[in-house]
Amino acid sequence: xxxxxxxxxRGDLLALLGVIAAVLAIPGMPKLLHFDSDxxxxxxETPGTAADGKPSIPAAKPxxxxxxxxxxxxxFGCDQTLPVQTPVVSFGKNPRDIESKAVWANTDNVKAxxxxxxxxxxxxxxxxxxxxxxxxxxGRDSENILGVKNCPGGGHGELTLHVSWTEDE
Numbered sequence: 001x002x003x004x005x006x007x008x009x010r011g012d013l014l015a016l017l018g019v020i021a022a023v024l025a026i027p028g029m030p031k032l033l034h035f036d037s038d039x040x041x042x043x044x045e046t047p048g049t050a051a052d053g054k055p056s057i058p059a060a061k062p063x064x065x066x067x068x069x070x071x072x073x074x075x076f077g078c079d080q081t082l083p084v085q086t087p088v089v090s091f092g093k094n095p096r097d098i099e100s101k102a103v104w105a106n107t108d109n110v111k112a113x114x115x116x117x118x119x120x121x122x123x124x125x126x127x128x129x130x131x132x133x134x135x136x137x138x139g140r141d142s143e144n145i146l147g148v149k150n151c152p153g154g155g156h157g158e159l160t161l162h163v164s165w166t167e168d169e
Contacts, residue, residue: 060093060094060168060169061168061169062166062167062168062169063166063167063168063169064164064165064166065092065164065165065166065167066162066163066164066165067089067162067163068160068161068162068163069086069087069089069132069133069160069161070086070105070158070159070160070161071084071085071086071133071158071159071160072158073106073156073157073158074137074156074157074158074159075154075155075156076137076138076139076154076155076156077139077151077154077155078139078140078141078142078151078152078153078154079139079141079142079151080138080139081112081136081137081138081139082136082137082138083134083135083136084134084135084136084137084159085118085132085133085134085135085159086102086132086133086134086159086160086161087132088120088130088131088132089130089131089132089161089163090120090129090130091128091129091130091165091167092167092168092169093167093168093169094167094168095128095165095166095167096165096166096167097164097165097166098128098131098163098164098165099163099164099165100117100131100133100161100162100163100164101117101161101162102115102116102117102133102134102135102159102160102161103115103159103160103161103162104135104137104157104158104159104160105157105158105159105160106156106157106158107137107155107156107157108155108156108157109139109140109152109153109154109155109156110137110138110139110140110155110157111138111139111140111141112137112138113135113136113137113138113157114135114136115133115134115135115159116133116134116135117131117132117133117134117161118131118132118133118134119131120132131161131163132161133159133160133161134159135159137155137157137159139151139154139155140152140153140155
């Protein structure tokens with residue numbers, strides 16, 4: 001056995017050939033011999049490489065997204081007005097075709113309400129990164145019965161926001 005200082009046996013040679021073959025078969029290992037390639041220098045474009053052999057950036061895939069958020073229920077009394085807003089719905093890469101609608105839901109004993117959709121912008125470059133709903137809701141007027149102020153019942157409601165858009169993935 002050669003490892004112990006002796007001569008190479010047939011078994012030693014076969015073992016060495018087996019180790020060499022195994023190393024050449026490991027994916028990602030550098031290859032010294034390319035038995036499967038031809039002598040031409042054609043470049044085959046594979047996913048993730050451009051024609052010049054450098055890594056390419058995969059094409060962005062447009063994806064439809066939608067989301068619903070709510071402020072949660074707010075409670076108020078007579079003669080009271082509350083400002084309300086929903087959490088922000090954040091967009092991903094290159095948002096477009098944005099459709100949003102703010103609506104009050106599950107309301108009771110309301111005198112007045114309003115709602116709007118507000119853009120949330122990145123302060124560094126002022127591009128839109130999301131939207132949220134903002135609004136206010138007011139309780140009924142108190143009743144004055146024989147000089148006594150009376151509230152016939154407090155109210156409640158929740159501000160909801162539905163948003164749909166397309167972004168790149």
